Structure formats: structure tokens, C-alpha cells
Amino acid sequence: QPHVDSADDRSFLHAMFGERSLHSLVKVSVCVCVCVCVSSVDFYVYNSFSLQSLLSVHDTVARKSYDPELPPLPDDIDDEEDSVKIIRLVKNKEPLGATIKKDEHSGAIIVARIMRGGAADRSGLIHVGDELKEVNGITVDDKKPEEIIRILSQSQGAITFKVVPGIKEEAQSKEPKMFVKVLFDYNPAEDKAIPCKEAGLAFKKGDILQVMSQDDATWWQAKLEGDGNLRAGLIPSKPFQERLANLVVLVSLFVLSSSPAGLRRSFRLSRRDKKTNKSMYECKRSEQYDTADVPTYEEVTAYHRKHGDRHRLVVLVGPTGVGLNELKRKLLISDPQHFSVTIPHTSRSKRHQESDGVEYYFISKHLFDADIQNNKFIEHGEYKGNYYGTSFDSVRSVLSKNKVCLLDVQPHTLKHLRTAEFKPYVVFVKPPSIERLRETRKNTKVISGKDDKNSSKPFSEEDFQEMISTAQMMENQYGHLFDKVIVNDDLTIAFNELKQALRKVETEAHWVPISWMHS
Numbered sequence: 201q202p203h204v205d206s207a208d209d210r211s212f213l214h215a216m217f218g219e220r221s222l223h224s225l226v227k228v229s230v231c232v233c234v235c236v237c238v239s240s241v242d243f244y245v246y247n248s249f250s251l252q253s254l255l256s257v258h259d260t261v262a263r264k265s266y267d268p269e270l271p272p273l274p275d276d277i278d279d280e281e282d283s284v285k286i287i288r289l290v291k292n293k294e295p296l297g298a299t300i301k302k303d304e305h306s307g308a309i310i311v312a313r314i315m316r317g318g319a320a321d322r323s324g325l326i327h328v329g330d331e332l333k334e335v336n337g338i339t340v341d342d343k344k345p346e347e348i349i350r351i352l353s354q355s356q357g358a359i360t361f362k363v364v365p366g367i368k369e370e371a372q373s374k375e376p377k378m379f380v381k382v383l384f385d386y387n388p389a390e391d392k393a394i395p396c397k398e399a400g401l402a403f404k405k406g407d408i409l410q411v412m413s414q415d416d417a418t419w420w421q422a423k424l425e426g427d428g429n430l431r432a433g434l435i436p437s438k439p440f441q442e443r444l445a446n447l448v449v450l451v452s453l454f455v456l457s458s459s460p461a462g463l464r465r466s467f468r469l470s471r472r473d474k475k476t477n478k479s480m481y482e483c484k485r486s487e488q489y490d491t492a493d494v495p496t497y498e499e500v501t502a503y504h505r506k507h508g509d510r511h512r513l514v515v516l517v518g519p520t521g522v523g524l525n526e527l528k529r530k531l532l533i534s535d536p537q538h539f540s541v542t543i544p545h546t547s548r549s550k551r552h553q554e555s556d557g558v559e560y561y562f563i564s565k566h567l568f569d570a571d572i573q574n575n576k577f578i579e580h581g582e583y584k585g586n587y588y589g590t591s592f593d594s595v596r597s598v599l600s601k602n603k604v605c606l607l608d609v610q611p612h613t614l615k616h617l618r619t620a621e622f623k624p625y626v627v628f629v630k631p632p633s634i635e636r637l638r639e640t641r642k643n644t645k646v647i648s649g650k651d652d653k654n655s656s657k658p659f660s661e662e663d664f665q666e667m668i669s670t671a672q673m674m675e676n677q678y679g680h681l682f683d684k685v686i687v688n689d690d691l692t693i694a695f696n697e698l699k700q701a702l703r704k705v706e707t708e709a710h711w712v713p714i715s716w717m718h719s
């Protein structure tokens with residue numbers, strides 16, 4: 201070849217062929233050529249292996265022109281267009297876990313919320329504030345949120361979103377996870393205020409929720425405790441619910457004050473236990489309708505009583521005649537070393553067969569008065585000119601003996617007992633249906649509180665009705681304070697249920713207000 205005559209060319213070629221990189225390149229070229237020839241770009245290279253083609257491969261590789269070829273950028277590109285993001289999510293049966301809204305001013309469709317733990321959240325690709333442009337190639341600018349939701353719910357498999365990212369969110373607030381006990385029932389399907397019913401979380405009084413986000417002042421995000429579902433749901437925030445509940449209380453107070461018949465009887469007109477003489481403890485109308493605390497959410501934590509810790513106070517509440525004394529009596533008999541009851545105080549004079557500190561603590565009327573003033577009593581009342589009462593100290597006395605103290609009180613006193621010291625476990629004993637009351641109590645005689653205390657008579661139909669309506673009233677007003685509800689239908693079953701619940705209180709973790717752990 202004429203050009204090989206040149207000494208320069210010869211030494212250049214010699215150097216080039218001797219180069220290690222070229223040797224590697226030759227190997228690469230063979231591989232590349234296989235691909236290239238498949239795409240029939242340079243079949244010739246593969247076959248002849250000529251120097252020219254080798255150099256051509258060299259140059260191709262050197263220019264890195266094997267990169268995919270992209271179409272040229274259009275000239276009329278919109279400045280904003282380069283920030284559009286294409287997101288592809290694969291949808292299974294699980295909802296996406298995001299809510300959208302139409303911006304009032306711009307009309308744009310904006311991502312309003314991302315439910316914590318939901319599919320959208322887990323993808324990490326969609327954020328609050330992102331503007332939705334297209335879903336599966338369908339422009340959504342001109343659509344109502346409901347129409348978009350319909351498109352989404354109808355699409356299966358991969359869904360492609362075109363979004364304009366919103367303003368970058370602040371780093372997710374790492375607030376500690378909070379557990380709350382809910383003190384009211386909630387059904388998003390019936391809530392006109394919730395921005396998206398499908399995103400709402402339904403719950404019942406007494407459920408424990410894990411609050412995942414309080415970023416929004418009105419709608420928090422939460423999950424039912426222990427629920428395997430990763431996605432949080434919307435719940436009304438505490439301030440929002442408090443405002444609502446206050447309104448409801450105001451309205452119901454107005455209704456009550458205009459219908460006196462609704463408050464005809466006190467809750468426990470005739471507790472007939474001779475020892476505690478509960479017929480004394482009638483509660484005032486004002487106490488029955490205690491509106492100080494609006495039941496919304498109570499922050500709770502799991503409490504596991506440690507061996508050697510004092511027992512939690514066991515409080516039984518229920519309408520008169522439902523069987524509180526009977527259940528207490530059975531517990532005491534079942535394990536007298538373990539269970540005990542308080543000894544009440546009285547200002548009446550001691551009878552000769554009685555001993556101070558056994559049937560009663562006998563104190564003077566003057567001292568009783570002073571103790572009332574000093575809030576020493578959980579409950580107290582007057583009967584035939586004498587005071588009777590149950591003191592906080594009498595509870596302490598039982599607990600200090602490392603026994604389980606069984607106490608039955610009117611539910612309005614619960615708020616005084618709900619302290620870190622007593623950590624009460626509240627059991628509500630509920631009557632069964634009126635038919636079952638008739639059946640189970642047909643041979644039962646009760647001591648009538650209204651007549652002479654020794655006269656006994658069967659339950660009347662009115663007693664049953666009153667028991668049921670009072671139970672209903674108690675549940676409505678104080679249900680949020682009950683840890684356990686036991687229906688006293690068959691006595692043995694009810695007793696076993698109670699005993700098992702009390703065993704669990706001692707051996708397993710239970711949710712208690714977080715405030716009890718801080719004091």
C-alpha cells in the first residue's frame with residue numbers, strides 16, 4: 201500500500217497495533233460487531249476484519265456514539281414542561297392512598313394528602329402539592345376530582361401519572377408515634393365534613409389508634425392499633441372533634457333542660473347493700489350531666505403491672521339491681537386472700553355487736569363534715585340523719601395490703617378515681633335483654649330500698665325497664681371510661697368472664713392514660 205511507505209505512517213501504525221488498548225478494542229469490536237451485524241449496520245466489519253472497518257469501530261467507540269439516539273428537543277418547549285414527572289405505579293387491589301382536590305384559583309388538580317403507609321407513600325414518588333396533569337394519558341385538567349377518581353378506580357395494573365412536582369415538602373416531621381384511645385364512635389361514611397369519605401377511618405368508642413400524622417389541623421391520619429393494614433386513614437383531629445362535641449353537648453343540654461321527664465330518677469336510687477348502705481348515695485342532677493370533659497381522644501400507653509407493684513383498683517359500675525354485689529361477693533368467696541372491699545365510714549353510733557374498722561369506721565358528725573370539706577370521700581350521703589361514705593383512704597388501706605380492691609361506685613365519681621395512684625380498671629356490668637332478665641331473675645328476690653330495708657320482693661317489670669334504660673344512659677355518658685363491659689345474663693358466665701378479665705389485668709399489658717405514667 202503506497203501510504204505504508206512513509207516511515208512516519210509505519211511507526212504510527214506499529215505503535216498503534218502494539219497498544220494494549222487496541223488489543224482490547226479488537227476483542228470488544230468482535231462483540232460489538234456481532235450486535236452491529238445483527239442490526240446490519242456494518243456486516244462487512246465482521247466478515248473482512250479490514251483495517252478500515254477496525255478503525256471505524258475504534259472511532260465509533262471513541263465517539264461513544266453507541267448511546268441511544270434521542271430525538272432533538274422541540275424549539276417551542278414550555279419552560280415549565282421540563283419539571284414534569286412521569287410516574288408509573290402498579291396498582292393492585294389496595295387503594296392508592298392519596299386524595300386530590302381542585303385548586304380554587306388555578307383549577308389545577310392537586311395532590312391533597314398522602315396517606316401514611318399507603319401505596320403512594322411507599323412509592324415515595326408522589327407528594328402533597330404535586331399537580332396532576334394526566335392519568336394513563338388522559339388529561340385531567342378539565343376533569344372534576346370525582347371523575348379522576350373514577351378513572352383511577354377503573355384502571356388495573358400499571359397506572360401512569362404525569363405530574364408537575366409541587367413545592368418540595370419540608371422533611372417529613374418525625375413526630376413520635378402517638379397512641380390514643382378513642383372516646384367516641386366515628387363513621388366517615390356519615391360524616392359530611394370529611395374531605396374524602398373513602399380515605400376516612402371508621403372506629404368505635406374504646407378502640408386504640410396509632411396516630412401517624414398531625415400535620416393537618418383538622419384531619420389527622422391514624423391506623424387501628426394492631427391492624428396489619430399499612431395505610432393510615434383520616435380521622436377528625438382532637439381540636440376539631442372537641443369543637444364539634446361541644447356543640448353537640450350544648451344542643452343536648454338544651455334538649456334535656458326542656459324535658460324534665462328524662463331525668464326522673466337518679467342512677468342508683470336504691471343500692472341495697474346493708475353494709476355500704478348505698479341508698480344514701482343519690483347523685484345530684486348536675487353530677488349526672490357532667491359536661492366538663494368532652495370525650496374525644498385520650499393519649500394512652502401500654503402499662504404492664506410489675507410483680508410487687510400495687511394492684512390496680514377494680515371499679516364496678518352498673519344500674520341498681522344488675523348484680524354488682526353478687527359479682528363482688530362471688531369474687532371475695534373465690535379468693536378471700538386476693539380480693540377485698542373497702543370499709544365505709546358512718547357518723548351513726550356503733551351498735552354493741554359492731555366493732556370500729558370492721559363493719560364501719562365510726563366517726564363523729566363533726567369529723568365527717570370536716571372530711572367532706574377536705575374531699576376525703578369518693579362518695580357520701582345522708583340517711584336518717586346520719587352520714588355514710590366511702591373514703592379514698594379506705595381504698596388505700598386495701599391496696600397497701602397488696603390486695604385487689606373491689607369498689608362499686610356511681611359512674612360520675614370515676615373522674616376522681618382516674619389517677620396514677622389508683623389506675624382504676626373499670627368494669628361496666630350491663631343487664632341482658634328484658635326477656636333474659638325476666639327469665640334469669642324470675643326466682644330472684646330483692647330487698648326493696650324504698651320500703652323497709654328487710655322486706656324483699658321479686659323484681660318488677662318496672663325494675664327491669666329502669667335497669668335497661670339506666671344502663672343505656674350510663675353507657676352513653678360514661679362508656680368511654682369503661683375498660684370492660686360484662687353482660688350479666690347467666691351469673692356463672694358473667695362471673696367467669698369477670699374473673700378472667702381481672703386475671704389479665706394483673707398479668708398482661710393494658711392501655712392506660714399516658715398521664716398515669718408521668719406522675
Ligand SMILES: Nc1ncnc2c1ncn2[C@@H]1O[C@H](COP(=O)(O)OP(=O)(O)OP(=O)(O)O)[C@@H](O)[C@H]1O
Nearest residue numbers: 470471472520521522523524525526640689690691
Ligand atoms: N345473673 C343473675 N341471674 C339471676 N339473678 C341475679 C343475677 N345477678 C344478680 N342476681 C340477683 O339479683 C339481685 C340483685 O343483685 P345485686 O344485689 O348484686 O345487685 P346490685 O347491682 O348490687 O344492686 P344494688 O346496688 O341496688 O343492691 C340479687 O338477688 C342477686 O342474687
